[in-house]
Amino acid sequence: MAESPEHSVEEPTLFSLLARDAMIVFAALTLWAASDAWFQVTGLWAAELLSAADGIFVGYVVAAIFHEWGHYLGARFSGAQTTRTLPKNLTNLFRFSFDFGKNSSTQFHSMSFGGWVGHWSILLLIFMILPLDTLGRAALVSSLFGFAIFATFIETGVLRKTFGGKEPAQALGELSKQNFRQAGIAGTVSAAAVLATLA
Numbered sequence: 001m002a003e004s005p006e007h008s009v010e011e012p013t014l015f016s017l018l019a020r021d022a023m024i025v026f027a028a029l030t031l032w033a034a035s036d037a038w039f040q041v042t043g044l045w046a047a048e049l050l051s052a053a054d055g056i057f058v059g060y061v062v063a064a065i066f067h068e069w070g071h072y073l074g075a076r077f078s079g080a081q082t083t084r085t086l087p088k089n090l091t092n093l094f095r096f097s098f099d100f101g102k103n104s105s106t107q108f109h110s111m112s113f114g115g116w117v118g119h120w121s122i123l124l125l126i127f128m129i130l131p132l133d134t135l136g137r138a139a140l141v142s143s144l145f146g147f148a149i150f151a152t153f154i155e156t157g158v159l160r161k162t163f164g165g166k167e168p169a170q171a172l173g174e175l176s177k178q179n180f181r182q183a184g185i186a187g188t189v190s191a192a193a194v195l196a197t198l199a
Contacts, residue, residue, distance in 0.1 A: 059143025074114015
């Protein structure tokens with residue numbers, strides 16, 4: 001989610017954005033599944049390490065995409081004014097802009113909590129359907145969990161300020177590199193703890 005800029009670029013269709021992200025998710029999960037299958041067939045330690053590395057990367061990508069679509073659905077559910085945007089590259093997470101001038105704090109909160117629903121839902125789904133009997137599978141779930149903690153950590157600080165009466169745009173503008181660094185540490189430590197438990 002990004003703040004709404006003044007622009008005249010044509011808004012991409014919902015289907016085109018969904019199709020794009022579905023292909024990214026399917027490709028990422030296929031990459032991870034191939035390395036997981038390679039390990040199960042061969043038992044090679046190199047295949048196990050590759051499946052774990054893939055699991056960490058893929059977990060982050062999948063969680064981030066579901067998180068952003070959760071934001072979008074939360075915003076639309078509240079009736080907020082949004083504009084879909086085509087990400088400039090694969091590392092850009094923003095799928096839409098949120099008009100802070102026209103939308104209310106309540107709509108901002110709906111948008112924010114939608115992101116939480118997105119990343120926690122995909123984590124729960126994969127945790128329930130995936131046997132956690134290989135290092136690669138444990139790494140995938142751990143990475144999903146680490147992203148969920150990272151995103152929740154960041155957004156909790158913002159929500160605390162907005163529920164205290166501060167304008168959402170101002171609260172977001174006060175995010176610092178230290179906030180992201182602390183959230184990154186919390187996410188990494190949480191993921192490592194889950195991986196140690198599951199592996």
